[in-house]
Amino acid sequence: MPRRSPWTCVLWDVDGTIVDASDGILRRLTVTLEHFGRRPPTRAELVHWIGPPMYESFQVNVGMTPDEASEAVAFYRVLGKKDGYTTGAKLFDGVGELIRDVAAAGIPEATASSKPEIQVAALMDHFDLSPSLTAVVGATPDEKTLSAKADIVAEALRRLQAAGADTSRPVLVGDRHHDVEGGAVHGVPVIFVRWGFSWPHEADGAQAAVDDVDQLRRLLLVEETDA
Template sequence: MPESPYSCILWDVDGTIADASAGILPRLRQVFASYGLPDPDAAELSLWIGPPMYESFQLRAGMDEQRAHEAVSRYRELAAADGYAASVDIYPGVPEVLRAVQDAGIAQSTASTKPENQVRAILEHHGLIDAFAAISGARPGIEGRSDGKSFVVGQALERLRAAGVDTSRPLLIGDRHHDVEGGAEHGIPVVFVDWGFGEPAEADAAAFRASDPVALRSLLLG
């Protein structure tokens, strides 16, 4: 097998590793109802998956900053009650890519704007936590701009370096324009995966595009 051109791999979670869509809409409906708002449009569910919830409650539900903070807290309380790994599926073929990268000796980290405790719960539930040298997600209780994609990417690189990992040639994998933009802020090329929730145009600035996990594996390992 040819040597990979990458020294470490960063992974988005929602829409890239895991599909949490089955549990998201019911929780959104409950939060919307608590504010007397009509149900969110199920056809727009994909727009809620990937970006920080704090941002989405402002952009998609028309909330001000204070109400958006409250709404995220209510949403997270519901998620905690359900169990963070409930209704979360792992995309077929992705575990095999994670294991192949691990077997090739390339360190991996998450770089997710999902709260870090939820990321850990999902990966532990599905037996994938050991594939990662570091875990990077949003900090508990922080819903603002500082924990956007750029922040969690930078945090992932810091934690990998602290673990003794070579971060000189990183690659980020994701499914939304937030991943592409967050990677660009750190000068990191991005693979845009087609099985997630992003629209095709969101891949325009990505360095690579993978139609399925087999294609992704070829990009990562040759």
């Protein structure tokens, strides 16, 4: 049955929304922080790390200076490259199918991630989601030139527009308050997913919050007969 969407385009956060990369992130953070003489996080503390740019997180979470944070990010990224950007990563149940179904309904989609774009592209290729995406957008390699969620959202919208997509009614799907705040800068409503790494209050300000992919699907796609 034909489907449509109340949105003209969909932006997707990646870590905690599409992909669960927590096992690899925890391992690399442990090695990195021990290398720099800092206490590594527990799994429960990953909520402080997954979502924001790593350059910011090294400063906020363990008190590094900007220069120290730059060194830590570089060290962490070397580990990631050695591991392979997709090692240990897995899709959250049903999200890949939903992305493909949104694309099949003719709705342009893009990633809007604070993760380095080279890693986002590797993950989307690995999970065969690239063909469903009009644009793959992430942070610059230094995670400073382009990393703030508001700037990432703006770049995703710019690339969609350049590809001829209608961006008049965009929506961002994400799992952190950074997504809500970054979307708000550009008037982009956010659907907050609760299966990622977040605190309950982080959904404040989102247009909607969902607990599972079926709930998300109902907000992104409707059957033509429901119109």
